[in-house]
Amino acid sequence: MRSTTLSGHFRHLVITGILVICFTAIFYTYYKLTMGWMPCTEELRPDVCTKACLKVLNVENNTQIFTHGTENTKKATQAIKTVEAGKDHVSEIVVLIWYWPFGEHFDLNSCESIYGIKGCRLTDDQGQLDKAHAVMFHIRDIRGDLPSLLKISRPPRQKWVWMDMESPTYSPHLIRAADLFNLTSNYRRDSDIWVPYGRLIEISDKDEPFQMPQKDKLVCWIVSHWNVNHKRTGFFNEFRKHINVEGYGKHFNRLIDPQDYNKVMSSCKFYLSFENSIHKYYITEKVFNPMKLGTVPVVLGPPRENYEELIPKDSFIHVDDFKTPQKLAEHLKALDQNQEMYERFFSWRKDYVAKSSVFGQEHACYICDHLRKHKSFSIVKDVNKWYFS
Structure with missing residues (x-):
């Protein structure tokens, strides 16, 4: 009789222990859900959820689980869309055309529509010098202005681009041009920004x-x-x-x-x-x-x-x-x-x-594209030696 009572008491303790464990698991899972964590499923959280626990949760909290899951899904989807949209967002690059090449004007708003280059703002306003990321100089138009250009104070990261499409036979030597330019744009394949005819x-x-x-x-x-x-x-x-x-x-x-x-x-x-x-x-x-x-x-x-x-x-x-x-x-x-x-x-x-090629326009747009892809320091030590040697 005493052994039977002890046996029944032991079974009672075992059952009580199982219920405590299950309750603890349910409480833990429920707490995680109410904090907006990932919905508990056997597939995603096999270490916490059992089939028995899920049955209880589905009865008491089915609506809440669905609601939390939907909200999280919406938030995640929106976050993904925001990141994807950010990939298409391109910060604006400003390229200043110091003089119109040979006085020939072109459309300043053509980089994206013609060349597929986004985020470029071309300008011929020399008052925008301090804001420009690059300045394009057609060398045949600046040969008489070199002394004044040497006195200009420019931002350290601003790129001055030597641009020319004439052959060396018909191009001017620029005296004291060493270290003046950061990049070249030309028909030559070894130019920084290559633009063939x-x-x-x-x-x-x-x-x-x-x-x-x-x-x-x-x-x-x-x-x-x-x-x-x-x-x-x-x-x-x-x-x-x-x-x-x-x-x-x-x-x-x-x-x-x-x-x-x-x-x-x-x-x-x-x-x-x-x-x-x-x-x-x-x-x-x-x-x-x-x-x-x-x-x-x-x-x-x-x-x-x-x-x-x-x-x-x-x-x-x-x-x-x-x-x-x-x-x-x-x-x-x-x-x-x-x-x-x-x-x-x-x-x-x-x-x-x-x-x-569209003379001048294509150079300016590809200069913009180059600046977006290349952020490193660059300088042309002696543009005359490079071009006329």
Whole structure:
């Protein structure tokens, strides 16, 4: 009888102990929930919740659990949206255009719409000098202002950008320019902010399929700057002895109305894209304009390797590939008689279109983009030595 009583008492103690443990677990879990923690589920909190405890919680606090879970979910979702929105928020970069390059104005609000560069504010107001993150100087327009520029006090982190698109032959040396500039923007590939005269861009749905223009001229050349000392002048004088060239421009006393330029250019099978001076990477609009208009450029300039970094090797003809101007003339005549071979020069048009750079505008926008991506200290120790050596 006594053993039975003890056995029953022992079972009672065991049951009481289990209930205390369960109650403690329920209380702990309930307390965590009321503090806004993660809702207790067997999947997420197997160390605290048991199936028995969850049944009790679901009876007493189902509404509260649901409410807390919903509020937390909403708060978490809103937090995620805020973070994601912050990724698109871009602090404003101010680029001051000290002088309009060659006096030519462009749209100051075009960086995002044309180049997809956000958060840029371009200005030509020199009164904004203290607020500008960078100042773009077109060197051909400041050569007489250098003494006054040397006296300007500027913020330590403000970048002064040397900008030029002329070849070294036609660019001024800036006396006492050592350490004056922080960055360069130029057609050269080793410039800090590289802006070529043109690019080949992947074709899009907006682009019209290429159609070969009607041709009634074999070789054309538009030239106004005639200099007997130019390499192109000597080559041309010999070349024209072996083939007819339609000459336009001031030198030929045959000016073209700007409205007729595209029509004339597209009517030529070949165009003499002869540069006025020969320098590394100096490849100008003389190449990209005919390519845009369905004409094959015959180039005279830096080595073929430089051109092939910008345009397909089978999209142009280089004069260096021929021993003499006469050999080049004979090759162009042969292509004139073989339409299939001629059309191979336009194979690239299936995948790309040629675009010309907007002088000044593209430089200013890419300067802004560069400043956003690069925060490190930089200085051009001797811009003259870099560019003219």
